[in-house]
Amino acid sequence: MSLVPTILFNEMSNRWSQPKTYVEAILLIALISIALVFMVIFIKRPRPIIAYSIVIAILLLCFIFDMEYAFFGFSLVAIIFTMAFMFVNMGEIRKFLVLKPSNNSKDFAFNSIDKEMKKGYVDKITEAVKSLSNSKTGAIITIERSINLDEYIKTGTVINCPITPELLETIFYEGTRLHDGAAIIRGGLIVAAAVFFQPSNRGLTGKYGARHRAALGIAEVSDSITIVVSEETGRVSLAYNGVLESVVIDEFADALNKALEAEYNGGTRAPTSELTIEE
Numbered sequence: 001m002s003l004v005p006t007i008l009f010n011e012m013s014n015r016w017s018q019p020k021t022y023v024e025a026i027l028l029i030a031l032i033s034i035a036l037v038f039m040v041i042f043i044k045r046p047r048p049i050i051a052y053s054i055v056i057a058i059l060l061l062c063f064i065f066d067m068e069y070a071f072f073g074f075s076l077v078a079i080i081f082t083m084a085f086m087f088v089n090m091g092e093i094r095k096f097l098v099l100k101p102s103n104n105s106k107d108f109a110f111n112s113i114d115k116e117m118k119k120g121y122v123d124k125i126t127e128a129v130k131s132l133s134n135s136k137t138g139a140i141i142t143i144e145r146s147i148n149l150d151e152y153i154k155t156g157t158v159i160n161c162p163i164t165p166e167l168l169e170t171i172f173y174e175g176t177r178l179h180d181g182a183a184i185i186r187g188g189l190i191v192a193a194a195v196f197f198q199p200s201n202r203g204l205t206g207k208y209g210a211r212h213r214a215a216l217g218i219a220e221v222s223d224s225i226t227i228v229v230s231e232e233t234g235r236v237s238l239a240y241n242g243v244l245e246s247v248v249i250d251e252f253a254d255a256l257n258k259a260l261e262a263e264y265n266g267g268t269r270a271p272t273s274e275l276t277i278e279e
Helices: 001-019 022-041 048-066 066-090 088-099 103-107 115-134 165-171 209-222 249-264
Strands: 139-143 157-162 182-186 189-195 225-231 238-239 241-249
Touching: 001 115, 048 066, 066 225, 088 225, 115 225, 115 249, 139 165, 139 189, 139 209, 165 189, 182 209, 209 225, 209 238, 209 241, 225 249
Parallel strands: 139 182
Antiparallel strands: 139 225, 157 189, 182 189, 225 238, 238 241
């Protein structure tokens, strides 16, 4: 019986010290590294972790015992599994790789503004949103939080103007050159307009527009709060923490304040796999 562990240990030593090909060794190391990175950083549910662990364990056994065909087959399984996971969780990956918190942005975040000033800004935004909703003017307004949105601001037109209902309504008036895109608010300024957001690739059910998908896209990769006004019905929605929800216009100010406070207090909301947006 004592020979079995000895033989297994010798076989493992030989396989690790003398891999059959360098490609085989590099592929194994790469697969294990990628799997571990995803498990540690992105996966928060037990089933994918268990699945990754099983595939990695089988890969190791195939490598140790020189099971070439099995190793090749499970390598494909691991690669396909990793690519599928990356596609499904593209929002989280983009958030990790692209956008990072900025100290400069935090200084101008809504939650660091004086309470009375913040109330004044919310009132101005609410007035503009109600007017846009009544006139059924399509709009998308993003309030920047701790994650800096400079990379997105570069895609639009920088204006750096104080927040006023009249200016917000003018930006999204269909006759202007800035209406097609998002306006970004940083602190007490409308810093840019006609900004492009990468649309969400999440499956949506029901009627929805490009603005809703863009709003959900930025909500998946940042802690910003985005307001969407439908040009078909005038309905208002809020996107934040990877969730898009409809808001009754008379309750908009309370909903926006709730979103700001929930984010400030570290509140979390579980993103849904499918959204229904009635237009």
